[in-house]
Amino acid sequence: MELLNNLALGLSVAASLGGLAYCFLGVTLGTLVGVLPGIGTMATLAMLLPITYHLEPNFALIMLAGIYYGAAYGGSTASILLNLPGTATSAVTGIDGYPMARKGQAGVALFMTAVASFVGSMFGVVLLSLFSVPLARVALEFGPQEYFSLMFLGLIAAALIGSGRSIRSLAAVTLGLALGLVGIDLNSGVARFAFGMPEFYDGLSLVAVAIGLFGLPEIISSAGRIIKAPMDTKDITLRSMLPSREQWRRSAMPMARGSGIGAFFGALPGTGGVVATFISYATEKKLSKHPEEFGKGAIEGIAAPESANNAAVQAAFIPTLSLGIPGDPVMAIMLGVMMVHGILPGPNVISGSPDLFWGLVMSFVIGNIFLMILNLPLIGIWVRILSIPYHLLFPVIVAFVCIGIYSVNFQVMDIYVLLAFGFFGWGMKALNFEVAPLLLGFVLGPMMEENFRRALVVSNGEIATFLTRPISGVIMGASLLIIAWFTVAGLRRALSRRGGYRDEQNA
């Protein structure tokens, strides 16, 4: 009953004229940046930050969230038609989507993508509305130990799961944590890693760092590129998009499993859509009766990762809104917008601003319905947008990104930070380091240190406190298990390779 009341409250916010308008604006923009390869969600959020300061917080968040999950829909379009993923999370969709398109089944692939995205999203939204309230209630009892352990688990999972180079990812996370500490330490007033520059006292700008690491390489590679027009798309009619009964049957279970996998990795702070899509794809390939079709246009290969991706995106709001722990940089920006409007992230958000939380939840439902309409009957528009003159669009994006970043603090230094991290990210990639774990460490760095310190103050310097408190102990135990698992696997691989090398030398 309480849930119904809450949903009604949410509906009153989300279905108000402003709610509908900003939701529509958000998902449309999201689909647009998702469709266009090379413009990430982060860059879009940065461009829109100046606008959000003027909006009511409810509407600002509804719009920003719409961009976030709208991009998860749109990303697959370019993946399927051009084999050029619009977003990182849709790279997997291209493995089977592009072969399908070449077989003349582009319409079916796009249709199934939209349906799978909708199913995954709705699953995520249901979990969000069911579990956030109890989780926030439990979280009120959380001490700093639990918060630290949760973030520790998130970072370990983000670094190790789905990465082929565990040690490098762990190093990237650690460096990210250190970068997060730049600025004045709130406990002692000491400026750390600031090198005497007052611009660094408030820390490095998240938007500048994130766009430097992810956006700049994309802008550079896209600015020089001339996109070939997508294959003949006139024959994508609604009729040609409808999957056969056989294809429906084959997609049902993968969608269900994909939603589950996606929701799990989405709700875990640290891992998200990218990991979820890879794991759900691998799962389907393993379970399938005809694994040889994967990579050649198996419909399971798009249904599963697309539902996983969207379930992850929606589930990522669970830890963000009920615990105040951002699971990825986009969520950190959302929390930042909340703080600008005077809402302190944490377990009190849901009870303190129910209109904000439930308004957001209901806007997800409405937004996903908008997205179905945008991505099924209107898919032709987005396909045509792929052939706009790219080289003229990118300079405009550079301009908006400049203003967006500058407007956060009105600091020229932030532009230099963006450039510096652009080159830094390029250097990391050249040495096969991944930049995503670094950014996550950067986002969580200050919160982790704060909770680490507090935990040891309340426990009187007892480091075992992370293991002896029940909830914290379980989470810590899980993290240590993951570490042990990867250590054993890594050692075994290293030993067998070394053995192989010696054999070669002997031979």
Add this chain to the structure above:
Amino acid sequence: MLAYLKLRREDVIAGLITVAVGLFILTEAFDYRLGTLTRMGPGYFPMLLGVCMCLLGAVLLVFAEPGGRSESESEGSNLRGVLMVTAAFLAFALLIERVGMVPAIFVAVFLASLSNRTTSLLTAAMLAVGTALSCWLIFSLLLGLQIKAFW
């Protein structure tokens, strides 16, 4: 020995850099008060991170494996794009507080459009004028952003 290192150049360089960064974090951390585990000073957590970095770098060095060319080098030849986009951001940073938003955007967009070799100077200039005016309209007039538009 030299052949051993050469074969594993990729991992060895990564390991050395990781250790170096770790040592740098450590030296910085020791500049701040460390404190005790119960009452941590500003240096304690950075110290832990520095130790972690050094250990991870050491593991990379010890378990260095042969091969592993970088995978991201396929697009590496886009020098023009790198130079022009960098120049665009630099120009914005240098100009925004000296001459205001509209001229800064004009120069930035002009430079950024030249990163594509098919864009002519005239197209670049027209695009730059159009973008600068739209930004002025949106951010200064419509949103009232506190950035001065002109000098």
